Structures are given as C-alpha cells and as structure tokens.
Amino acid sequence: MTKPTRVTLFIQCIVDSCFPEVGEAMVKVLERQGLTLDYPPDQTCCGQPAFNAGYRDEAARLALHYLDVFEHAEVIVCPSGSCVNMVRHHYMELFAKDPRLLERAKKVAAKTFEFTEFLVDVLGVTDVGATWNGEVTYHDSCHLLRGLGVKDQPRTLLSKVRGLTLVEMTRSDECCGFGGTFSAKYPEISEALLETKLANIQATGTGAVVGCDMGCLMHMQGMIRRRELPISVHHIAEILAGEE
Amino acid sequence: MLKQDPLQYRELAAKAVQDKQLHKALGKLRDKFGRNAVNLYNQLSPEHDPRQDAKAVRRKIVDNLDVVLETLAANIRARGGHVHLAETGEDAVEYCLGVAKRFQVRRVVKGKSMLSEEIHLNDALEAAGIETVETDLGEYIVQLKGEAPSHIIAPAIHYTREQVGELFAEKLGEPYTDDPPTLTAMARKALREKMLGADMGISGGNTACAETGHVTIVSNEGNIRMATTMPRVHVVLLGIEKIAATLEDHDILLRMLTRAAAGQKISTYVSYVGGPRLDEEPDGPEEFHLVLVDNGRSRILADPDFREVLHCVRCGGCLNVCPVYMAIGGHSYGSPYCGPIGAVFTPLTQGINACHHLCQGETLCGACKQVCPVDNDLPRMLSLLRFKLANGDARWNVRPQSLPTKLVFGAWSVIMRHRRMYDAMSLLAGFCQRLLPRKNGWIRRLPGPLGGWTRGRDFPPLAKKSFARRWARRDTTRRDA
Ligand code: SF4
Numbered sequence: 001m002t003k004p005t006r007v008t009l010f011i012q013c014i015v016d017s018c019f020p021e022v023g024e025a026m027v028k029v030l031e032r033q034g035l036t037l038d039y040p041p042d043q044t045c046c047g048q049p050a051f052n053a054g055y056r057d058e059a060a061r062l063a064l065h066y067l068d069v070f071e072h073a074e075v076i077v078c079p080s081g082s083c084v085n086m087v088r089h090h091y092m093e094l095f096a097k098d099p100r101l102l103e104r105a106k107k108v109a110a111k112t113f114e115f116t117e118f119l120v121d122v123l124g125v126t127d128v129g130a131t132w133n134g135e136v137t138y139h140d141s142c143h144l145l146r147g148l149g150v151k152d153q154p155r156t157l158l159s160k161v162r163g164l165t166l167v168e169m170t171r172s173d174e175c176c177g178f179g180g181t182f183s184a185k186y187p188e189i190s191e192a193l194l195e196t197k198l199a200n201i202q203a204t205g206t207g208a209v210v211g212c213d214m215g216c217l218m219h220m221q222g223m224i225r226r227r228e229l230p231i232s233v234h235h236i237a238e239i240l241a242g243e244e
Numbered sequence: 245m246l247k248q249d250p251l252q253y254r255e256l257a258a259k260a261v262q263d264k265q266l267h268k269a270l271g272k273l274r275d276k277f278g279r280n281a282v283n284l285y286n287q288l289s290p291e292h293d294p295r296q297d298a299k300a301v302r303r304k305i306v307d308n309l310d311v312v313l314e315t316l317a318a319n320i321r322a323r324g325g326h327v328h329l330a331e332t333g334e335d336a337v338e339y340c341l342g343v344a345k346r347f348q349v350r351r352v353v354k355g356k357s358m359l360s361e362e363i364h365l366n367d368a369l370e371a372a373g374i375e376t377v378e379t380d381l382g383e384y385i386v387q388l389k390g391e392a393p394s395h396i397i398a399p400a401i402h403y404t405r406e407q408v409g410e411l412f413a414e415k416l417g418e419p420y421t422d423d424p425p426t427l428t429a430m431a432r433k434a435l436r437e438k439m440l441g442a443d444m445g446i447s448g449g450n451t452a453c454a455e456t457g458h459v460t461i462v463s464n465e466g467n468i469r470m471a472t473t474m475p476r477v478h479v480v481l482l483g484i485e486k487i488a489a490t491l492e493d494h495d496i497l498l499r500m501l502t503r504a505a506a507g508q509k510i511s512t513y514v515s516y517v518g519g520p521r522l523d524e525e526p527d528g529p530e531e532f533h534l535v536l537v538d539n540g541r542s543r544i545l546a547d548p549d550f551r552e553v554l555h556c557v558r559c560g561g562c563l564n565v566c567p568v569y570m571a572i573g574g575h576s577y578g579s580p581y582c583g584p585i586g587a588v589f590t591p592l593t594q595g596i597n598a599c600h601h602l603c604q605g606e607t608l609c610g611a612c613k614q615v616c617p618v619d620n621d622l623p624r625m626l627s628l629l630r631f632k633l634a635n636g637d638a639r640w641n642v643r644p645q646s647l648p649t650k651l652v653f654g655a656w657s658v659i660m661r662h663r664r665m666y667d668a669m670s671l672l673a674g675f676c677q678r679l680l681p682r683k684n685g686w687i688r689r690l691p692g693p694l695g696g697w698t699r700g701r702d703f704p705p706l707a708k709k710s711f712a713r714r715w716a717r718r719d720t721t722r723r724d725a
Contacts, residue, residue: 011711013660017670018704020711039715044660050653052608054630058657065661093624146610175567179607184696186254186605191700192261192571193607222701225686 003123008038008073012083013045014214022214025237026079026115029128040069048086052180060094067104076112079237081144081213084114089147114144116212116236120153127160132242135165135206140173141213154212154236161239169200178219194223201231208232210239248392250578250590253601257572266402266573273401278564280507281615298500299619301493302555312454312489319457323519325532333363333539340365340479341372343533349443353471355380356461357448358396358558359481359537361580377438379467381431388415394574396560397505402573435467445475450501452487453494458518462502462511469515478529484536485554497557504561504617540593549628553588555618562612562622577602584612588625596632596642603629674706
C-alpha cells in the first residue's frame with residue numbers, strides 16, 4: 001500500500017459517546033504525522049455487539065451502513081482492535097451468501113486498520129515523538145491479538161516513548177472477561193476473570209495499564225473504580241499523544 | 245452419580261468461582277500443560293504449523309467417514325473381532341449389556357472412555373447388578389466420590405492430594421496419607437484385586453486406524469492394559485468420528501494428541517488392540533467387540549457449519565487455556581464434555597436450547613482455537629450457535645431464546661443506522677443517566693438486565709459532548725478562522 005496522506009476516522013460507538021478524548025488523542029497523533037483527516041458524520045457502530053450476541057441480521061444492517069459510509073474512503077483508521085476485527089473478518093461471514101455485498105465488504109475491509117497497526121505497518125512509523133513518564137504494563141486484547149495478529153506493534157510504539165518503561169505482566173494475552181453482553185449476563189464469571197487480570201496487572205508494580213481497545217479498558221476501569229484500586233487505565237492513543 | 249444439567253451453569257459457576265482450591269489445582273494445569281502444548285508444536289518443525297497438517301488429515305477423514313468406517317469394520321472382523329454400529333446411546337448400552345449377559349459378567353473393569361459418561365453406561369451396568377470399577381486413577385477417584393469427571397483427560401484434577409488421602413482413608417479403609425506414591429500404591433492394590441476378578445473389560449479409544457484395523461489407547465498409568473487384556477471379553481466404545489484412515493494419518497494425529505493434551509511427545513503407554521487372543525498369544529480376551537457410537541454425530545456431520553467439531557481429537561488442550569474453564573471448573577458445564585469443546589459439542593448432541601448457557605457463557609476470546617491441535621474454530625461455532633438461539637432454527641429444533649432481546653437489538657439496529665436518531669437517543673440517555681447513582685463520576689447501578697454489569701463494576705457515563713459533536717465544533721472553528 002502506498003503511504004496515504006488522507007485518513008478517514010472510524011470512531012466506534014463507545015469512544016464516540018463515552019470516551020471522546022480517546023478519539024481526540026488519536027486525531028492528535030495522526031495529525032502530527034502530517035495526515036489530513038476526514039470524519040464522516042453518519043458513522044455509528046460496526047455491529048459487533050449484535051453479532052456476538054447472535055443477532056446477525058441486525059448486525060448485517062449495521063455492516064451495510066458501515067459500507068455505505070466508508071466505501072469511498074482511501075484508508076480507514078479506528079482506535080479499537082475488536083471493531084476492526086469485526087469489519088475484517090465477521091463482515092465476510094455476514095455477507096457470505098451475497099456475492100455483490102461480499103465484494104464491497106472485502107474492499108472496505110482491506111482498507112480498515114486498527115490505530116497501532118496503521119502507524120507501524122502502513123505508515124512505517126514507530127517513534128511518534130511522545131513523552132510519558134513512568135512504568136506501564138500492556139494488556140493484549142483478544143480480538144486484536146488473535147483476530148488481527150497485532151502483538152508487537154503497540155509494544156514497539158510504547159518502547160519508543162521517552163520516559164516510559166514497559167513491564168510485561170503474566171499472561172498479558174488472557175481475556176479480561178469483558179465479552180460484550182457476556183459481562184452483564186454472566187457477571188460472576190466475568191468478574192472472576194477480571195479479578196485475575198487486575199491481580200496480574202498489580203503484580204507488575206507499575207500501577208498503570210495500557211491497551212488498544214476501549215471495551216476491555218472500560219471493563220477494567222469499572223472494577224478499578226468500584227474497588228478504588230490504585231491502577232490507572234490508558235488507551236494507547238492517549239500515551240502516544242503525550243507532549244512532544 | 246450426581247445429576248448433570250447444563251441449565252445449572254450459572255449457579256454452579258457462581259459457586260465455583262469462589263473455590264480457591266479449585267483455582268489452585270487448575271492454575272497448575274494451565275501453567276504446565278497449556279503453555280507447553282504451544283511450545284511443543286513449535287519444536288515440531290520450524291517451517292510450518294503442524295496443526296494445519298493435522299487439520300487437513302482430520303478433514304479428509306471426516307469427509308469420507310462412511311468409507312473409513314467400513315474399512316475399519318472389515319479389518320476388525322477379519323481378525324475375529326465383532327463390530328456393532330450403535331445409532332443411539334441406548335443402543336450402545338443395550339449392546340454392552342447383551343455381551344455382559346452372555347458372559348454372565350459380575351464385574352466390569354473399565355476406563356479411558358468419555359463416551360461411556362456421555363451414554364451413562366456405568367449407571368446401566370450397576371442397575372443390571374454388575375459391579376463397575378473405573379481403573380484409571382483419576383476416574384477411580386471421581387467414581388469413589390460419586391462424582392463426574394471434571395476434565396477430559398484429567399478427570400480428578402479438581403482434587404488436592406490431601407482430599408484424595410481422606411477419600412482413600414474413608415473408602416478403602418487405609419491409614420490417612422497425602423504422600424502421592426503411597427496413595428498410588430493403595431489405588432494399585434485395590435484396583436489389581438478388582439482387575440483379577442473381572443469378567444469384562446470396557447474401554448474407550450483415543451483413535452482407531454481403519455487401514456490396520458486396530459484401536460489405540462494412550463495412557464500414562466498402564467492400568468488400561470490390564471483392564472483390556474485380562475478379562476475374558478473386551479468391549480471398546482468409540483465415537484464414529486474418532487478414526488484415522490491410514491497408519492500415517494494415525495501417527496500424525498497421535499503425536500499431536502499427546503502434545504496438545506499434556507505437552508508430551510508421546511505418552512508412557514500406547515496400546516494397540518483390535519481382536520481376540522490368537523492361539524499362539526499368551527494374553528488377550530476371548531472375544532473382542534468394537535461399538536461404534538453415533539449418538540447425534542451423523543447429524544453434526546450433515547451440517548457443513550458444524551462438521552468441523554468432529555475433527556476434535558479430545559485432547560483437552562482447549563480446557564487448559566480457557567480462562568472461563570479455569571475460573572469455573574469442569575462440573576459447572578453439567579456435561580461430560582466441558583470447557584470450550586464441551587460448549588460446542590454438548591449443545592449439538594443434547595439440544596441447543598437445553599444448553600443455551602454453554603453457548604453464551606463464554607467470552608469468545610479465541611485462546612481455544614489457538615491451542616487446538618487440529619485448529620478447530622470453536623469461537624466461530626459458538627457464535628453460530630448463538631445465532632440459532634437468537635433466531636430459532638428448524639433444522640436443529642431451536643426455539644428463539646428471547647423475544648425481548650431480539651426486539652431490543654432490532655430497535656438498536658434501526659437507531660444506529662440513522663445518526664440523527666442515534667444522537668437523539670444519546671441526548672435522552674444523557675438526561676436519564678442523571679437519575680442513576682454515581683460515585684466519582686461513574687455509574688454505580690444500571691437498571692434492568694444491564695444491572696449484571698454494575699454488580700461488581702462501575703459503568704462509564706455518557707460524555708457531555710460526543711466525539712462527533714466535538715469534531716463538528718472543531719470544523720466550524722476552523723472554517724471561522
Ligand atoms: S477442540 Fe481441539 S483442543 Fe479442544 S479437545 Fe478437541 S482437539 Fe483438543
């Protein structure tokens with residue numbers, strides 16, 4: 001892929017409505033790379049919550065909406081691994097029986113990227129010139145890691161941040177227990193997984209966890225706040241947007 | 245035995261997550277076996293992923309299952325063995341009882357068979373007045389306790405050695421000890437007595453090989469060798485899918501099986517059995533029976549979406565890496581097949597509605613797919629089962645599970661396709677959320693079904709201004725400038 005100069009933002013629903021500052025942090029990082037940004041105002045959600053709960057027809061309607069909104073973009077960047085995984089892999093399942101839609105979905109999927117994947121693999125940038133003082137640990141979100149195969153990109157980016165030390169936790173690739181509606185439907189199990197995750201974070205002694213997916217991060221933060229634990233939670237965009 | 249019911253998943257899981265001792269036992273399993281498996285795959289060949297070979301082998305076999313089964317049956321018969329195809333679990337049980345009756349069996353020694361759990365064979369034998377003794381140490385322990393296995397290959401993994409010591413003291417009348425070699429010796433003594441006086445051996449099989457007409461049983465204790473060769477008759481119970489076509493395929497699968505199961509290149513004992521004792525042979529049974537059990541498998545075979553689950557070699561690898569299994573243990577699943585493989589296989593054989601918790605109570609994290617020696621895409625199938633639950637499915641007799649949820653997602657999908665509606669709803673939700681209790685800005689209690697989230701976690705409030713609104717404002721300021 002030739003290096004793009006114009007990027008279309010896909011700010012998924014939870015960042016849009018609950019964590020807009022994460023979207024803005026991503027904007028800051030991308031603009032520092034000299035990119036021109038577009039934001040199609042009709043965008044909302046990729047359909048993932050419905051898909052994972054089994055409501056595929058409902059998810060397909062949103063997938064179609066996504067295609068309509070983003071079809072003409074040159075390249076699409078999103079601050080969430082699981083939404084990109086939805087577009088890249090599950091749209092193909094949703095449209096498997098309709099060759100025309102499948103073709104459209106493939107084209108759009110091929111130009112939709114997760115934020116850190118885009119920086120490292122597409123732009124070839126590893127040092128975004130950020131500074132952030134302190135130690136952090138990194139959580140591998142399931143869909144980002146196993147769905148998109150993104151493991152090294154965020155670590156490489158973090159390793160170049162001045163003042164930051166990355167301390168790996170035990171089983172950083174183990175699920176935090178979010179799982180969409182699963183977390184509300186099976187709270188006992190979900191909380192048990194989350195407790196294990198938080199214990200692993202605390203065992204690093206860093207007091208800060210970084211991730212690339214607001215789903216997992218809001219899940220972690222939910223229990224951290226409830227139990228008033230001394231852990232700060234950051235989307236990677238916020239760290240990479242740290243002052244030059 | 246305790247009644248197993250997948251509908252109790254939530255309650256059993258809620259109890260199990262409190263069980264510290266269970267987590268300690270399972271944690272060892274995860275750290276030892278779960279990680280080892282992946283390391284061992286990587287040692288096999290640096291160039292390519294052996295899981296893909298194993299997957300290809302399994303696919304080929306399952307796609308040609310009728311021919312492979314016929315070859316296996318012909319080769320076993322040629323050696324003087326009997327072969328029976330059982331369409332249902334009851335059919336298989338009847339057959340075993342028939343054989344037992346003919347031999348006037350009073351005691352059965354058995355082991356290494358998940359399938360016998362699936363078809364409730366022990367209960368039927370006991371009801372017919374036949375003493376039935378499990379010979380695999382782990383299975384023996386759960387049998388003494390009157391429980392079901394809690395792991396596919398390590399059935400008593402949920403016990404500490406202290407608990408086993410207490411159990412043996414109580415049931416075997418031995419002095420208490422928690423020294424593993426002494427405990428093993430106690431079990432060995434008790435089991436040898438049982439084996440010497442048994443008239444019938446029943447076992448499962450890890451795989452069969454059609455080309456050679458034999459059944460392979462892997463074990464690390466060797467008890468199953470005695471249980472299958474000492475009694476006068478040996479019956480093997482095998483799911484129709486657990487077959488390799490050629491010896492070469494068989495070897496590929498066997499290697500992957502032991503690696504994925506326990507991180508072993510090969511297990512301590514690998515027994516090949518397949519017929520009665522020949523005249524010149526010193527041991528072996530007088531009669532050999534192979535019961536090939538369908539029990540819902542051909543229905544899975546007929547559905548291209550789920551056929552892949554029959555590739556499973558029952559290594560238990562997916563259990564060892566599943567964070568949900570690690571938190572809730574095997575008994576919560578209420579089925580002999582637990583963990584991620586159980587969550588797919590059990591609904592398909594016992595009914596999707598009856599097992600809806602198993603389909604929904606997993607996070608779709610994908611760790612099971614990564615470790616599976618045949619690259620089974622369990623998350624894909626779980627997601628598909630949820631689809632059937634959401635909409636109903638005539639072919640699988642599924643009733644839609646929740647009309648209200650369907651309506652909510654239906655409405656949500658309409659709103660989310662129209663940015664204006666979405667914004668209007670956000671505005672409304674923004675007002676409503678003021679009524680909810682908060683602490684430090686985050687919401688303490690959500691209403692209705694969302695309340696599950698706020699049981700132990702706070703929920704983020706909607707931002708005052710969405711990203712979209714902030715962006716629009718930024719655009720206008722730019723234009724003004
Ligand atoms: S699904 Fe795969 S990992 Fe799980 S038991 Fe079967 S073969 Fe093993």
